[in-house]
Amino acid sequence: MTSTENEAHRRDGADPGHRHLFHVPPADGGRYPESAYLAGNSLGLQPRATRTELLADLDAWSRLGVEGHLEAERPWLPYHGLLTAPAARLVGARPSETVVMNSLTVNLHLLMVSFYRPAGERTRIVIEDTAFPSDSYAVRSQARFHGLDPDTTVVRLRPRDGEENLRTEDVTAFLAAEGHTVALVLLGGVNYLTGELLDIPAITAAGRAAGAVVGWDLAHAAGNVPLSLHDWDVDFAAWCSYKYLNSGPGALAGVFVHERHHGDTGLPRFEGWWSTAADTRFEMTPVSRPPATVEAWQISNPPIFAMGPVRTSLELFDAVGMPALRDRSLRLTGYLERLLDEVTADRPLTVVTPRDPARRGCQLSVRIGTGNANELTKRLRHEHGVIADAREPDIVRFAPVPLYSTYHDCWRVADALAATVEATS
Ligand SMILES: *Cc1c(COP(=O)(O)O)cnc(C)c1O
Secondary structure, three states: OOOOHHHHHHHHHHOOOOHHHEEOOEOOOOOOOEOEEOEOOOOOOEEOHHHHHHHHHHHHHHHHHHHHHHHOOOOOOOOOHHHHHHHHHHHOOOHHHEEEEOOHHHHHHHHHHHHOOOEOOEOEEEEEOOOOHHHHHHHHHHHHHOOOOHHHHEEEEOOOOOOOOOOHHHHHHHHHHHHHHEEEEEEEOEOOOOOEEOOHHHHHHHHHHOOOEEEEEOOOOOOOOOOOOOOOOOOEEEEOOOOOOOOOOOOOEEEEEOHHHOOOOOOOOOOOOOOOOHHHOOOOOOOOOOOOOHHHHOOOOOOHHHHHHHHHHHHHHHHHOHHHHHHHHHHHHHHHHHHHHHHHOOOOEEEOOOOOHHHEOOOEEEEEOOOOHHHHHHHHHHHHOEEOEEEOOOEEEEEOOOOOOOHHHHHHHHHHHHHHOOOOO
């Protein structure tokens, strides 16, 4: 490598992130005290504020018991509302269109109850061939739930032969040609494997023009790239909060339903006491009166101690702002890309993420020509203190997260790869 460690340190001095607000795991390998944590696309780091905030909510329970529903400093009854506005800002939605609840795949199912309604020849669900496994299982089980054959109902879009990523024009051409058979388009905004950012507005427009419902899984997009779900006319979306949103393992997830669907009594929906207007929750009449907002998709009263970390994290995103994060992300990932180019030139390593910064978030995925991504990832961690994420057989994913990753982290990735993977010349 010709790039120097000193240059990385200089860049960190000029363009510091917010690493000091997070707990960074200590490093294996001895040379540096902290790990170079590039796995925030898999599980984000813990904000230092999370513990204090969580303890305050626990204290309210110990002091107040059941009265905490109304008398806690942050009363539990309307607690979920504290998360609504910052979540809406994060994804470019109106507050009435966003709610935090459940986990991601559960929410996808609840949304498909309403938005996957196969009829006549319009039965198919379009996903990407490299969809996250959970999404693939979810849509296949929805097809079976409707008495349909998942093998013919679920269409898996593939890149062209010899290419790594989907082309927008191929997706929109497919929808123009076959959209009349498509009931639901459900794609990942940022692909979990390749890091490709799809053209969400263009594909949404093409899907809706073809008469399909268009939903997005934003697990790898929320907190990673700017989103404008309302203006893009997305029908619905769902995302988790434990990746870029740093809310902890299995954290509560987010949901978006466009306001044009609010109050539509023709939509099937699963309900509980939290689906009806707050003042009718305890009514003994067997009739629910859902609010004309996304909150009609809620079912149960929410877990307060799970909401605390999401609230803390969303406040952090609000304070820093997605535009500033995206700017730093472009600089950081561009720098990692340049370092990887130096290392991969004479090694069996290939960056498979799109080269165009507009078509990716912060993640860069590297294909290991010799296979065995797990083995390489273990060596990076134990010998160099670099924490990355392997997808067998041959992809290693590196995500310099703009909130807390550093230029020096990026340098350590490239330096560790150079030391671990033998050069071919
Ligand atoms: C991480 C991820 C999931 C995980 O689903 P859970 O329900 O949170 O376990 C699902 N889909 C995508 C695209 C993901 O990236």
